[in-house]
Amino acid sequence: MSGAAPIIRKLSDIPGYLISPDDTVRLAELAGPSHGTGTSVFLEIWEPGGAQPLNSHEDSAEIFIVLSGQAEAHSDADVHELVAGDVLILQPGSEHRILNTSADQRLYTITIMANDGGFARLVTDGTPAPLTAEDLGHLVASLAPTAV
Structure with missing residues (x-):
């Protein structure tokens, strides 16, 4: 037994x-080393046409779960189209980038990294870029903006 209390965010x-x-990509650290885990979990949001x-x-392997949008994933010499419901698993050491191929829609993923090698700290040392109700609504319907 560790005796450590759970963390609720x-x-x-x-x-x-x-x-x-x-x-052109915003990241929100959902869990990571500052929360007592070596695995980091992010919500990533690509602006239309955006790429990292x-x-x-x-x-670290890196896993992207596509929540909504469409993208092109480049990993070493491979290129694959991604749509909502796809799970992309990148192997440690692969050179990669993801491009949101939509001209008018954001791309949303949950991204998981084991042994993140300081990536979470790189993110949280970055420039603040607030999440919107629309962004949060891609994770939890009750947080989505209500229609007027």
Whole structure:
């Protein structure tokens, strides 16, 4: 028994960040090292046409669960189309990037990294970029904006 109390976080209280001020992908750390786990879980939101730069995580597989939107996933020499309901599993060390191929719709994923190698800290040291009710509604319907 560890004796440590569980951590409960409210999605509506979790901030979003841009790793660099001009990025087109916002990330919100749902769980990570600062919460007592070596595995990090993020909500990632790509603006229409947005992409992250080519990147790699030597010691971590990265898993993307596509909640909504459409994308093109580049991993080393492979390119695959992604749509809502797809699960992309990238192997440690792969050079990858994801491009939101929609011109008018955001791409939403839940992203999981084991042994994140400091990635969560990179995110939370970034530029604050608040989440909207629309963003949160992709995770929990009751948090979505109500129609007027």
